[in-house]
Amino acid sequence: MSFDHHQLKDALLGRLSSVGANEAWRELHAAGVTSLRIPEARGGLGLTFADAEPVLEALGELCLPTPFLETGIIAAGLLARSPTPEGDVLLEEMARAGAVVAVAGLESADHVSALPEGDGWRLRGEAKVVVDALAARTRLVAADAGVFLVDQGAVGLSMRPVATIDGRMAADVTFAGVEAGSPIAPAFDLALARDEAVAAICVEAAGLMRRLVRDTVGYAKQRRQFDQPLGAFQVVQHRLVDMNIQARRASAIARRAVMAIDGGLASRARMVSAAKVTICRAGRFVGQSAVQLHGGMGMTEELPIGRCFKRLTVIEGQLGGADHHLTRFSVTGAAA
Structure with a gap:
């Protein structure tokens, strides 16, 4: 870890040591680290995955549950590697307003299939214990044909709330023929x-x-x-x-x-x-x-x-x- 990484970790430990779980994400966004992996052209810092290490270490040592893994690591990485108009808009919202993105379908027990229909796709299947699925306005859904963007009010989307033992809210998400546009990231x-x-x-x-x-x-x-x-x-x-x-x-x-x-x-x-x-x-x-x-x-x-x-x-x-x-x-x- 470089000297700058040590500085970032120490700064985050000092900034977050007195905040609760409800305020942690807002403080991370104010510190600028929620957009660490977002490209500079989209309002982020344009840094690498390895540069997120001190943030993760600080969150671990403080035992602060935040959406940083799902939003700052997974979603930002997928959207940045495969630029699309829809993905770029979401990245800008994440960088500007600290938007939270839920990620469904990455667990080995999940299975979401995507079938082409007309100019778009239909998603069917279920994803278990999707963290922040209830609070996030947008979800990234990992299906067999790629990664899709699904908004909160999509027809055919249903969620059953689940409380995790580490104090976060999640949901079991069912996709019953949910309409989606083109994949925003490839399956590979x-x-x-x-x-x-x-x-x-x-x-x-x-x-x-x-x-x-x-x-x-x-x-x-x-x-x-x-x-x-x-x-x-x-x-x-x-x-x-x-x-x-x-x-x-x-x-x-x-x-x-x-x-x-x-x-x-x-x-x-x-x-x-x-x-x-x-x-x-x-x-x-x-x-x-x-x-x-x-x-x-x-x-x-x-x-x-x-x-x-x-x-x-x-x-x-x-x-x-x-x-x-x-x-x-x-x-x-x-x-x-």
Whole structure:
């Protein structure tokens, strides 16, 4: 990470440390980072995926749920790589007003088909747990024929609200013959979009783990038992060391995954999947250990420990779990 990246992360940590989840997106937009990947011609900064790393790290360490992954990473990346008149208008709205875009159909369990009809297309299928689907005016829908733009009031679009365990609102979205225009991004671009999204949540998870280690070490120094600090017990010290090791492993491989995004398809896929498997395993160990060492306080709303643990649990299953990425790693290696 360059010096400028460190500066950006530190600035965001200072700016966002005292805001709640409801104000975080507005503050990110005011800081200009929501349009980090949007081309300069559309009012953005025109930076690369790797330049989003400090933003993701800061959001992880602060455990702030925002639409940055869906809007700032996935949607901005797809729209910027395949310019269209409709996509350019949406990019300008994202850069100017901080518009939120929901992304449906990227999960492996989702299936949305697109059939040509006249001058347009009809979308059919279902996408589960689409974050911000209720609040976003526009959705990007990943279908078998490409990526489509679908507005909130489209005929045939229905949504069932779902609350996620990490405190965000999502919806199960059904497409019953929804009319759509031409694809705004080709189907082959979805593999890159998924890998970018997986690498992004790996960076966020690494930040969450660093926060859990730091907070747990601080608690072990303050909490007293049998007239001595909890951290004075050797078994606790060993557990804290193991937590720190796992958090450092997560940070290292998350950075490798970000660096692999610009590489070849096979090497990118293997590194991203390796990172996701590592994140799943390390996140579970660090999260469970943090909650255990905090005792009942670890799951209260007053402490961020429980929120971090819940977010890590969501990330573990997001965009494919450990088993899915182990299989992908093996298949990609055999093909190579």
